[in-house]
Amino acid sequence: MQITNLQKKINDRLLFTDITFNVNPGEIVGVIGRNGIGKTTLFRTIMGLFSPDNGEVRINGQSLALHPQLKAQLFLLPDELKAWDGFKIKTIKTFYAKNYPQFNHDKFDDLLQAFNLPANVKLGTYSKGMSALFGIIIALSVGSQYLMLDEPMEGLDIIVQKKIMSALMTEVSDRQLGIIISSHRLEELAPIADYVHLIKNQTIEKTYHLESLRSETTKVQIAFKDGIIPDFIREHGDILTKQGQVFTILFMTKTAGLHKQLLECEPLFMDELPVTLTDLFNYHLKDEED
Template identity: 40%
Template sequence: MSLKVNGLCKQINQEQTLDQISFEVQLGQIVGVIGRNGVGKTTLFRTINGQYLADQGHITIDGEALLSQPNLRTQLSFVDPQANFFRGATAQQVAWYYQAAYPDFDQDKFTQLLARYHLAKNQKLRHFSKGMFGLFTIILSVATNAPYLFLDEPLDGLDVIVRKNVLSILIDEAATQKRAIMIASHNLSELEGIIDRALMLKKGRLIHDYQLETMRSQARKLQLVYRDKQIPSLLREQGHIVSVSGRVIVVVFEDFTLALQTALTATKPVFQETLPLSLTDLFMANLTDAGDYELLS
């Protein structure tokens, strides 16, 4: 079973928010959607889940189009954290609504998770703190038993202990191989610990689909020191410069080969060191623009 997005386009306020987005997600995967503010992460989730109508492209589950098979919507769960229409309802009232919408909704799981995290089922959502509301949306999504979960900034506002527990819940759900989870988040360090893939968006386009295991084996983050402050053209042409401090350059090479090492040696650095590579490094390498680079320098 798989969810496939093909050529998805969406304009909002006459701006191209999504531009030819294509990818496929299999059950058992946890996929991170990353990018700078305003690149279309939330729009992508809303469009896939039918809150927005796509201008172009299509979405299928096992080859069946969502647009022509509306019953397939119960395979998707996205509780929009910015939605306000449930704020006057209690947690249990929202659950009853979702029971009507999702035939496999698990009331016992919902009740147990509320109790575990000390959320009152008879309390109105408008009285929840930001962190409590974020936690509630995760519990509600998990309880739907929909195969595909979409979580938008699910860790925002949660304390460190609750975040770790929530991440454990999501890992356990994906481990059953019956669910796929897509998470849009700016919390890259914690995201990196649980995701299998990272979809990187820039200006409404999907610029990278990283398989993290493959990325870690092929990419290198190097710290280089040169005698003068000139940056060799090789670093700009084949790498992504993360930072420059005097004669010290930190650069990421996404496809580091023996031939590249030979060419790098020919630039005669006086010092070279391999550094741990993180998802944050890839974010910085691909999404830092000229203005940011000046500030970082």
């Protein structure tokens, strides 16, 4: 799927512009940004629920706007399914089966059983975790090639999160699905996402290829006798935390001689730490108001 120069305004407010990225079969792509940045509107625009003011979405090289039948290859799972609370599970299944020609009845039933979700009840009787699992079941059963999941793990306990991630990884591997996930749970994206796009100022400011993250950036915990950070570190690093004489420093550019230069500053001790998505998120959005 190719998303090119996508732009959308609502009530004369520009939500995003020049959004360009690809999602290949077998990839999981994360989209992160602060609340209200327009991630949900972006998903709805990609899906075709909103008409873009500029740009286009292509699936397998064909324009989604010119070939609306391709929408069957896209599925958007919203952040909640409350609109379905008054309907029985079997009724919801029938609805999606009628609207998605590739709907897999056996997969739906098998996943429902695997997650121990009752079938002869209304969705409103499910807990929040059960409802979230049910949404994933729907997404994996419709037969679409590309899935968009809007905050799929928001407010869920660790057990449900692990079940969702396991189900997604299995399907991506077995069926070569392409998945876009919007999430505030940044550390949950790290183990599963291939790329993460950070949205700021109405566009994609930075794209991270997580496999190469450690080779591009570094984070160190370091302390100095007098508690004063040398000028070299202030110029090239970003101070994340300070506890007494101990500083945690993020370096966005990991040069070959960085370790040697840090040792030349004569620290009391120095330890390299793994760089997290939260570190990067905070670095890029630190100058914005809360």
